[in-house]
Amino acid sequence: MTALRAWINERLGWDKIWQAIFERRIPEAKGPVAWLYTLGSALLFVFLVQIITGALLGMNYVPSPDHAHDSIRYIENEVLLGKFIRGLHHWGATLMVILVFLHMLRVYFMAAYKYPREATWLFGVGRFLVVMGLGFTGYLLPWDQKAYWATVVGVNIAGQAPVVGPYVAKVLMGGDAMGAATLTRFYALHVLVLPLTAALLIGVHLFLVIWHGISEVPRRVGKGERVL
Amino acid sequence: MENKLSDGQISRRSFLGWLIAGLGALIAAVLGGSGLGYFISPVFKRKEEGWVDVGPVKDFKSGVPAKIEFAARRRDAWVTTEHRASAWILTSNNRDFIAFDPRCTHLGCPYRWDDAKKQFLCPCHTAAFAIDGQVVSGPPPRPLDRYTTKVVGGRLFVQPLQAKA
Ligand code: FES
Numbered sequence: 001m002t003a004l005r006a007w008i009n010e011r012l013g014w015d016k017i018w019q020a021i022f023e024r025r026i027p028e029a030k031g032p033v034a035w036l037y038t039l040g041s042a043l044l045f046v047f048l049v050q051i052i053t054g055a056l057l058g059m060n061y062v063p064s065p066d067h068a069h070d071s072i073r074y075i076e077n078e079v080l081l082g083k084f085i086r087g088l089h090h091w092g093a094t095l096m097v098i099l100v101f102l103h104m105l106r107v108y109f110m111a112a113y114k115y116p117r118e119a120t121w122l123f124g125v126g127r128f129l130v131v132m133g134l135g136f137t138g139y140l141l142p143w144d145q146k147a148y149w150a151t152v153v154g155v156n157i158a159g160q161a162p163v164v165g166p167y168v169a170k171v172l173m174g175g176d177a178m179g180a181a182t183l184t185r186f187y188a189l190h191v192l193v194l195p196l197t198a199a200l201l202i203g204v205h206l207f208l209v210i211w212h213g214i215s216e217v218p219r220r221v222g223k224g225e226r227v228l
Numbered sequence: 229m230e231n232k233l234s235d236g237q238i239s240r241r242s243f244l245g246w247l248i249a250g251l252g253a254l255i256a257a258v259l260g261g262s263g264l265g266y267f268i269s270p271v272f273k274r275k276e277e278g279w280v281d282v283g284p285v286k287d288f289k290s291g292v293p294a295k296i297e298f299a300a301r302r303r304d305a306w307v308t309t310e311h312r313a314s315a316w317i318l319t320s321n322n323r324d325f326i327a328f329d330p331r332c333t334h335l336g337c338p339y340r341w342d343d344a345k346k347q348f349l350c351p352c353h354t355a356a357f358a359i360d361g362q363v364v365s366g367p368p369p370r371p372l373d374r375y376t377t378k379v380v381g382g383r384l385f386v387q388p389l390q391a392k393a
Contacts, residue, residue, distance in 0.1 A: 049259065052259070052263055053263070056263055056266050056267060059267070060305070060306075062306070067306055067307065070306040070307070071305070071306040073306065074305055074306035078273075078305075079266060079269050080265050080266060080269030080272055081262045081265045081266045081269070082266060082269075084262050084266075085262060085263065085266045088259075
């Protein structure tokens with residue numbers, strides 16, 4: 001065991017990585033406030049679950065108007081644990097949106113976005129947009145009435161933008177109307193473009209979190225004291 | 229936090245460490261287990277039965293092979309396709325039925341029933357099969373293939389095989 005550990009260490013420097021990630025110094029937070037510091041790792045965990053369940057769903061899903069819905073029914077009714085895996089992905093998406101909001105609110109209200117963590121914040125904001133994009137593109141994939149019309153509404157909202165609106169709508173739909181090209185386009189965004197972007201942003205974000213360390217819990221300012 | 233404790237006592241820190249490891253293992257087992265189950269689910273999938281109703285038994289004349297045509301549904305995961313299929317049906321008492329695959333066992337040509345010779349004749353390489361499907365002459369390597377049949381409520385059902393490679 002120790003020999004294996006040494007072997008791995010010489011090649012990967014695993015102990016140092018472990019130290020940097022799990023044994024770094026973090027500010028002391030007590031009581032309910034400490035829970036606010038768990039939101040980021042919760043997000044990371046849900047993201048991993050989404051990647052895994054998404055990959056599994058991709059094995060049985062077809063992004064084509066004539067089969068999309070049938071393939072989802074197949075997952076629900078015939079694949080072993082299909083309902084559970086799809087449920088995880090579905091609720092994971094919802095949870096992700098909630099968590100990303102709470103996480104941002106925490107960082108905002110604790111002023112953790114300030115110097116020197118502006119870049120961390122910006123990559124986080126990018127991540128927020130990607131989560132929204134994943135939610136929007138994933139919603140269409142079941143290709144049922146609700147999904148279809150919700151996406152029509154979403155596309156119409158984009159279409160309202162001055163000047164560029166109609167072009168944005170056209171690009172989103174992959175044509176003049178919702179159809180086969182819209183579905184494949186959303187699918188590609190949902191499983192290729194956005195997850196890769198997310199992974200990249202998360203990588204940089206996490207690196208910066210470790211690089212700068214986590215900010216302290218803001219203190220209440222005493223009488224006569226001033227904050228910067 | 230003080231970590232030095234006498235023998236046999238567990239510190240708060242190591243307790244929490246074990247708790248996290250335990251919960252982590254539980255979550256990993258549930259997620260990993262169901263993910264694995266989903267992934268390998270084809271192993272547990274039962275074969276589709278694919279019975280086709282080909283009509284009431286009284287429509288078949290005993291002693292004379294009849295060629296029937298029917299639409300067979302094939303379910304391939306979420307895709308259901310319908311294709312035309314046929315079979316030669318043979319009965320001697322309208323209770324027990326034999327259904328022959330209409331493809332010659334040599335190279336798959338369709339054969340026909342010759343009423344005068346009382347044989348199935350394949351035009352491709354001049355094979356002849358007896359009424360029970362045995363090879364009488366010609367190149368076929370084995371007797372005619374049979375579809376499974378069953379009679380339910382006075383109707384005949386056959387179970388066409390998929391083409392073998
Ligand atoms: S295919 Fe029937 S004899 Fe060759």
